[in-house]
Amino acid sequence: KQEVTQIPAALSVPEGENLVLNCSFTDSAIYNLQWFRQDPGKGLTSLLLIQSSQREQTSGRLNASLDKSSGRSTLYIAASQPGDSATYLCAVSNTGGFKTIFGAGTRLFVKA
Amino acid sequence: EAEVAQSPRYKITEKSQAVAFWCDPISGHATLYWYRQILGQGPELLVQFQDESVVDDSQLPKDRFSAERLKGVDSTLKIQPAELGDSAMYLCASSALLGQGGNNEQFFGPGTRLTVL
Numbered sequence: 001k002q003e004v005t006q007i008p009a010a011l012s013v014p015e016g017e018n019l020v021l022n023c024s025f026t027d028s029a030i031y032n033l034q035w036f037r038q039d040p041g042k043g044l045t046s047l048l049l050i051q052s053s054q055r056e057q058t059s060g061r062l063n064a065s066l067d068k069s070s071g072r073s074t075l076y077i078a079a080s081q082p083g084d085s086a087t088y089l090c091a092v093s094n095t096g097g098f099k100t101i102f103g104a105g106t107r108l109f110v111k112a
Numbered sequence: 113e114a115e116v117a118q119s120p121r122y123k124i125t126e127k128s129q130a131v132a133f134w135c136d137p138i139s140g141h142a143t144l145y146w147y148r149q150i151l152g153q154g155p156e157l158l159v160q161f162q163d164e165s166v167v168d169d170s171q172l173p174k175d176r177f178s179a180e181r182l183k184g185v186d187s188t189l190k191i192q193p194a195e196l197g198d199s200a201m202y203l204c205a206s207s208a209l210l211g212q213g214g215n216n217e218q219f220f221g222p223g224t225r226l227t228v229l
């Protein structure tokens with residue numbers, strides 16, 4: 001049974017810091033991994049999608065990496081801003097694109 | 113920009129009543145997902161449709177929950193009767209398959225916040 005864990009559960013950093021959020025999963029037979037952002041009381045916004053055959057994806061100040069063999073993904077945020085404050089969730093879809101499992105998220109607070 | 117639509121945005125009901133949520137996916141997306149998110153947790157998949165067919169409903173409490181996507185476009189999730197423990201955010205998402213112009217990236221709607229009193 002696939003399990004997804006995100007560490008840390010919460011993180012507070014000063015503006016301008018570079019930071020790394022971690023996501024680990026127990027079954028390496030994944031189809032893809034997706035990182036989302038969620039603001040309080042809102043839906044999820046897709047940030048980056050990494051297919052199982054890929055190693056990383058980049059979008060602006062965000063970079064996500066995937067190491068299937070070790071069951072890990074990291075989301076790197078460069079030069080953090082107060083507007084980055086949100087909960088960041090990773091989600092793993094099993095082979096065939098079915099049964100998406102989410103982690104519990106990392107709550108990020110960037111202080112001005 | 114294309115978006116996933118959901119209604120209502122908020123719903124307050126009393127236990128034992130029936131409630132229904134509606135979702136309209138991004139046009140052309142064959143896959144539709146319903147999730148339940150309890151405060152402080154990640155979303156949990158309730159049901160996944162491929163066109164009008166259910167491909168995964170293993171986590172759907174079928175004694176009280178039902179979902180349909182009759183024409184393979186919009187979808188309705190129903191709870192009858194509602195219980196106190198059903199209070200949560202109900203999220204709908206859609207994606208386009210590889211080979212159908214997509215890469216299976218999931219896009220979410222704004223969600224329906226359900227409160228059961």
